[in-house]
Amino acid sequence: MSTMTPPVRPARVCIQTLDFDVSAELAALRGQDPRVGAVCSFVGTVRDRTAGTPGSISSMELEHYPGMTEASIEAMIDEAHQRFDFFGARVIHRIGVLQPLDQIVLVAVTSAHRGESFQACEFLMDYLKTQAPFWKKEQTPEGARWVDARVSDDAALAKWGVASSNL
Amino acid sequence: MKMTVKYFASIRESIGCAAEAVETGALTLGELRDELIARGGAYADSLARGRAVRMAVDQVMGTDTTAVRDGTEVAFFPPVTGG
Numbered sequence: 001m002s003t004m005t006p007p008v009r010p011a012r013v014c015i016q017t018l019d020f021d022v023s024a025e026l027a028a029l030r031g032q033d034p035r036v037g038a039v040c041s042f043v044g045t046v047r048d049r050t051a052g053t054p055g056s057i058s059s060m061e062l063e064h065y066p067g068m069t070e071a072s073i074e075a076m077i078d079e080a081h082q083r084f085d086f087f088g089a090r091v092i093h094r095i096g097v098l099q100p101l102d103q104i105v106l107v108a109v110t111s112a113h114r115g116e117s118f119q120a121c122e123f124l125m126d127y128l129k130t131q132a133p134f135w136k137k138e139q140t141p142e143g144a145r146w147v148d149a150r151v152s153d154d155a156a157l158a159k160w161g162v163a164s165s166n167l
Numbered sequence: 168m169k170m171t172v173k174y175f176a177s178i179r180e181s182i183g184c185a186a187e188a189v190e191t192g193a194l195t196l197g198e199l200r201d202e203l204i205a206r207g208g209a210y211a212d213s214l215a216r217g218r219a220v221r222m223a224v225d226q227v228m229g230t231d232t233t234a235v236r237d238g239t240e241v242a243f244f245p246p247v248t249g250g
Contacts, residue, residue: 044250062249063176065242068226093249105250125250131228133242134249135176146177149219149246164228166246167219 012089013073015064017096020106029090029108036087040117041108042125048100050138058139062095062104065133069093076127083160084120086111091124093134126156130166168192168237170199175244178220181213189241196222197231199241219246 022043030036049056077089092106107124111117136147149166157164173186193199200222203210214220222229223242235241 064249065173065175065223065226065244068223068242071226072228129250130247132249133175133223133244133247135245136248137176146245147248149248166221 012077012091013070014090014092015066015069015095016092017094019094019103020092022103022106022108025090025092025106026108029088029110031088033087033110035112036110038111038114038117039108040111040114040121041106042121043103044105044125046098046100046102046104050140056140057100058141059100060098060139061137062093062098063135063137064093064095069133072132073128076124076131079127080109080120080123083123084111084116086116086120089120089124091128093128093132095134123160126153126160127162129153130157131164168235170235170238171240172199172203173240173242175242177245178213178243181209183209193235195231196224196229196233196235196241199235200231200243203243214243220244221246 022041026039026041030039046060047057048054073091080089087110090106090108094104098104107121109117109120111120130153137144138147151167154165154167168191170189170191171186172189174182174184179185191199191202193202200214204214221244224233224235225240
């Protein structure tokens, strides 16, 4: 009887309230894979302002759709694998109350050469912005308000040939 | 038919409900949306035609013509703003 177990891989998608350590995440994603020659990562953080007014956002709350959020990002990574020749991807997105300067999201990709990981990372981020069910609510001096979706985010996804409007 | 309907973000807040069981004869997402709009009040306002409302069936994005059936989980929410 075989006692072999598959190698342990870090989960591709994680939705969490806790902060994340970018260095540790990148090290885990690279693992001991000697094929990797490029690691590309994007980190989104909380701004303290809208329309250039410092202090206009005091905090931010992120809501999501448990289950669908994870599944939709998994599907995005599968879609990215169809388009780009990369090895691994890791997406972490925080939920709950966040403060200015906090990290919100990490997208990281490994590949043999830089072009594929740059492209896959940007593709995943563009997809996530318009297709993953998260919603931001900002606390401002005038009270709380839900963040409006941006037409420019739809345009960013459209440049990959994906016509799926968020607005 | 009985379905679970979930609401998120600004739509959840205005309707004052995160999830409810709905008895309906609707065969598509669009028909279900119209039934809910016909309830009036916050439903009519937050799901109004012409308003940007995204919809999902069993946790996959859908459109007016996406089929719904008994036991389906349906969700209505505003355009997404993560990342």
